[in-house]
Amino acid sequence: MDWEAALALALVASLVVVLARGWASPAAVMVAGLVLFVLTGLVPVVVAFSGFSNPATLTIAGLFVVARAVRDHGALEASIDRLLGDGTRSAQAVLVRLVPAVAALSAVVNNTPVVATVGPLLRERAQRRGIAASKLLIPLSFAAILGGAVTTIGTAPNLVVSGVLAQRGIEPFDLFTITPTGLPIAAAGCLVLVLLAPRLLPDRRSVHEQVAGHERDYTVRLRVLPDGDAVGQTITAAALRELDTTYLASIFRQDHEIAPVPPDTVLEPEDELLFVGQVDDIRDLLRKPGLVEAEQPQTRLLDGVGHQLLECVVGATSPLAGATLKETSFRGRYGGAVVAIHRAGEPVRDKLGGVRLHPGDALLVLTDGDFLERWQGRADFAVVAPLEVSRPVPGDGRRLLTLATLAGMVVLAASGVVPILVAVLMACSILVATRTISFHRALDSLDRDVLLIVASAIGVGLGLETSGAAALVASAITGLADATGPLIALAAVTLGTIVLTELITNVAAAALVAPIAIDVATGVGADPRGFAVAVAVAASASFLTPIGYQTNTIVYGLGGYHFGDYWRLGLPLVGIVTTGLLLLVPRVFG
Numbered sequence: 001m002d003w004e005a006a007l008a009l010a011l012v013a014s015l016v017v018v019l020a021r022g023w024a025s026p027a028a029v030m031v032a033g034l035v036l037f038v039l040t041g042l043v044p045v046v047v048a049f050s051g052f053s054n055p056a057t058l059t060i061a062g063l064f065v066v067a068r069a070v071r072d073h074g075a076l077e078a079s080i081d082r083l084l085g086d087g088t089r090s091a092q093a094v095l096v097r098l099v100p101a102v103a104a105l106s107a108v109v110n111n112t113p114v115v116a117t118v119g120p121l122l123r124e125r126a127q128r129r130g131i132a133a134s135k136l137l138i139p140l141s142f143a144a145i146l147g148g149a150v151t152t153i154g155t156a157p158n159l160v161v162s163g164v165l166a167q168r169g170i171e172p173f174d175l176f177t178i179t180p181t182g183l184p185i186a187a188a189g190c191l192v193l194v195l196l197a198p199r200l201l202p203d204r205r206s207v208h209e210q211v212a213g214h215e216r217d218y219t220v221r222l223r224v225l226p227d228g229d230a231v232g233q234t235i236t237a238a239a240l241r242e243l244d245t246t247y248l249a250s251i252f253r254q255d256h257e258i259a260p261v262p263p264d265t266v267l268e269p270e271d272e273l274l275f276v277g278q279v280d281d282i283r284d285l286l287r288k289p290g291l292v293e294a295e296q297p298q299t300r301l302l303d304g305v306g307h308q309l310l311e312c313v314v315g316a317t318s319p320l321a322g323a324t325l326k327e328t329s330f331r332g333r334y335g336g337a338v339v340a341i342h343r344a345g346e347p348v349r350d351k352l353g354g355v356r357l358h359p360g361d362a363l364l365v366l367t368d369g370d371f372l373e374r375w376q377g378r379a380d381f382a383v384v385a386p387l388e389v390s391r392p393v394p395g396d397g398r399r400l401l402t403l404a405t406l407a408g409m410v411v412l413a414a415s416g417v418v419p420i421l422v423a424v425l426m427a428c429s430i431l432v433a434t435r436t437i438s439f440h441r442a443l444d445s446l447d448r449d450v451l452l453i454v455a456s457a458i459g460v461g462l463g464l465e466t467s468g469a470a471a472l473v474a475s476a477i478t479g480l481a482d483a484t485g486p487l488i489a490l491a492a493v494t495l496g497t498i499v500l501t502e503l504i505t506n507v508a509a510a511a512l513v514a515p516i517a518i519d520v521a522t523g524v525g526a527d528p529r530g531f532a533v534a535v536a537v538a539a540s541a542s543f544l545t546p547i548g549y550q551t552n553t554i555v556y557g558l559g560g561y562h563f564g565d566y567w568r569l570g571l572p573l574v575g576i577v578t579t580g581l582l583l584l585v586p587r588v589f590g
Helices: 003-021 026-039 043-050 055-073 077-083 091-108 111-128 138-146 156-167 179-200 206-211 280-285 299-301 330-334 370-373 396-413 420-433 439-445 446-467 467-482 487-504 504-525 528-539 550-559 567-586
Strands: 219-225 245-255 255-256 272-277 292-293 308-314 336-343 363-365 381-386
Touching: 003 026, 003 091, 003 446, 003 467, 003 487, 003 504, 026 043, 026 446, 043 446, 055 111, 055 156, 055 396, 055 420, 055 439, 091 111, 091 138, 091 179, 091 330, 111 138, 111 381, 111 550, 138 179, 138 567, 156 446, 156 504, 156 528, 179 528, 179 567, 219 336, 272 336, 308 370, 308 467, 308 550, 330 336, 363 370, 370 381, 370 446, 381 550, 396 420, 420 439, 467 487, 467 504, 487 528, 487 567, 504 528, 528 567
Parallel strands: none
Antiparallel strands: 219 272, 219 292, 245 255, 245 272, 308 363, 308 381, 336 363
């Protein structure tokens, strides 16, 4: 092993460790890794940053714009309402309609905005029907992931792998190269979701919620004003005792805690009252005279015009992840005050300012009327949803134009009349030129973190190739295949990609494994495009944790899931993907 290959492998191993431990955001880690490859001379500067002009990166950017237009004007809410129907009362009946539709849409539209739009609506509709949303939201995410494996434009790893093929002088994917492999796997996976999700996924509702159909609990701390009306009153007299869906858990008084709280307890100045309950009662509590938020006294905003309570889920690549509200200056930066935090099925009872936020945390935020417009679709929050989901408004002419543009893009890309990138850029141009989506909103739709990860990962992948590290790893796998057969080599590539996807990001996993997979295929005499398809599909097979894929993070906060809820349904899907690739790739690609 020469020193270049050894150094490249050491750098990649370090990147994997840093990403897996969450010490920095994935985008920052990948950019830093690319810079290190350049500084150590493992990849020339001109080659290293070619990922920023790579057709895969530009295509992904264009697809973000198309997805935003579909989200804004595609009437997804109305479509979901029709899919669910007014009489649906069982989780399985909902999944029979929902799963195939979401998978089909995700085959041509970026799945992250699909899940971010449908997720809050699905939860609200499920609660209205007395169905546990926790039995629907993980299947929503998994169906979107499976749908992304059906076409080349379904998800970013497919485009990244196609770009790696082109760089190696091999014919890249057309729109349906992945379909003969991905479609059967997606169909089998969707069937498993419908059959097993209602049985394997837990009911995360509280006992009260199961009866009343309310949303999950939050906590809020209120402080008794020294000159307020509440001083000297008992809990009962202050009307803090018998609330419909909220209870007073404890009182913090000077250096001690009163818990449980007797109804005849007299309130004293500066008492901190910890309430646990539903959003509606928390909203009422924030209006009570003599009480203010203990940490962020902005309850007066509730009396203003245009203020609202929103639920915001922290994204996997958000600058909030790993930081506290105080460290990020949340109020000044975002224009809202966090009233409560919900994590992994439980309300957070610690003082909010010192809570270190995790991806998937759900924040109850008191905001102005423009918050939703400013932050929806940005990487800071995986989803921003009003607590009271309104009925969808019928679409105008822009809906028809958006859907026609989407269909035209798919037809052009599928026919081969123009390359996929050109078809996507034409769709973006039409949408912006007709003001279906403004230029400013188109720019806002770009997930800059994802684009940085894609471009940097392509550069790091080139570093593995030019340093000889990819050939070295491929040689080891090829030697194993010589002793056991080519199928073992395909299995090693597939499983290695799946493991990396859960540890780092799917895009990074695809970019790092693709050069190795191509060399392995060449070494065992197989079609490199077949091994590349295996990498693309396996890179999206993130079914075991809430942090491997953005859509998993979105539903983690919305559904009140625990970390371990994912593998229950995810393990069968990983088995389907692995088995499907081992059976189909040799047959489809000879």
